[in-house]
Amino acid sequence: MPHQFSYAQEPRKPARLAKGGIVAAQSRRAAEIGAEVLAAGGDCVDAVVATTFALNVLEPWMSGIGGGGVMVLYRASDNRYEVIDYNMRAPQSLRVEDYPITGQGSASDLFPWARVKDDRNIHGPGAIAVPGVVAGMEEAHRRHAKLPWKDLVAPSAKLAGEGLLVDWWTTLMIANSAADLRRYPASAEAYLVDGLPPNAPWGIKAETRLPQQKLQATLAHLATAGPRDFYQGDLARSIASDIRADGGALSVEDLAAFRAHLREPLNIPYRGGKVFATPELTAGPTLAHALRLLQQNLRPEGTPDATAYGEYAAALQAAYRERLKDMGDAEGKRSLGAEYLAPGCTTHFSVVDRQGNMAAVTQTLLSTFGSKYLTPHSGIPMNNGIMWFDPTPGTTNSLAPGKRCLTNITPVIAETKDGKRLAVGASGGRRILPAVTQLVSFVMDYGMDLDAAIHQPRIDASEGAVVTGDRRLPEDARKALAARFDYEETQVQAVPMKFACPSVVMREGETNSGAVEIFQPWSDAVAES
8 A cells, every 4th residue: 555654653642540530532622521520520421421512513524413323331330231322314204216326336436335316315415314412412311410411511512612623633624525515505614714624823822713603502502401402392493494495304303203222232252251232233243243253263372463363354354244245224134234335434432430330432423524514503514324325226225214324333341351341442434343353352362451452553354355454563464464365554544544543441440541542633531630
């Protein structure tokens, strides 16, 4: 894989250790908001709600209240694991005939669905599925929170009032989507300057911020009105009115009908411990397949060697083959759900509090900036969940009203045979599963702490026959992978990421630790003060 980057860079991000709670997230500022809630006496779930709304403001290209997600929770007081599923679904009011296939090939080289007229399923109001994040936070808060809803949402409204700070990462994220953001006036007004991406200033005391007054007002309203207002109140009517006025299908009835669902996690036995993963239309069942193969074929000793990386690649490729044979929201096929190869925009964060409660939370808008459509009156970046469905009729995953979306989301909480617990997940679309599988193995097979695990080189095996390796892999492993697979290797880099972006927390005894992707410029693990 050709590139021009230095081979001498050695990025490191030490793991954080603390007796108190820790939030590990892709945005340091969002993690700080969550940690402040823990310091104020909040539960792990309080930190989840506050961090989610903060990310909505700080990382609008990755996730937000216009998207969906799923979380795995561990409740220490009764030693129980649970899953809250709030992923998106197609609107009941959607009309399949509004998505005619052009016959002009695939939508892109990374997304092989047949092309739809005007790319209606990829960007714009017609690409929007029913968002679930607020319902997910509502359910988690109802079940476990200590602090009032208003106190958890209010910090995000304050952040929005400050405006979106422009640094080089902000510029890069906006530039990646600028061509489509400029199609929609509200999006262009929020994120572009004279139709172009904003630039960070050179002066040490200068700063550039993008105003977010509409989003600020929306979050302030949601803080006082409560979560149901997003689905059945003034905010619901505003969202649906904007989307339908611009040609989308989402209605107030679609919003009113949406609920998050409590599900039993998959309980996957592994190395004398257990891995609790998300069921059904996620990559949890595929993780179970990969771990089953590793349990059979991997003989861990010392640190991961050439044989180990070969077994990772073989197990992941076999699991993906099984996953992609059959998929979709249909009876008997929900445990094999997966989208095809698609660029993704997702965020993952993990939380542990001082009582030992844990959360692994993955949320998404699907593509970067989702549908690229910002609701004009409420300022909410909306998902493009309709892109998850095959526009060709007659397949398990064909587009239809009310169907649930399929995801690569893979948050897990693992319990080792000696009693340590690990909450882990990642962003990165199809690359999430390989990252989570290896991090689980690094801890459960090789006994690594988080500092060692987050710095251990990984492979990716999600692109068909191709196995991608980190150049930092031991030379014998690189040679063995090249001899056995269609092998490419690359540097760890920020954009485009060639490996997933994990955020992890662990608890051993009464000591917590947190770690994040070493090359993501904003990510950090923050302990409560």
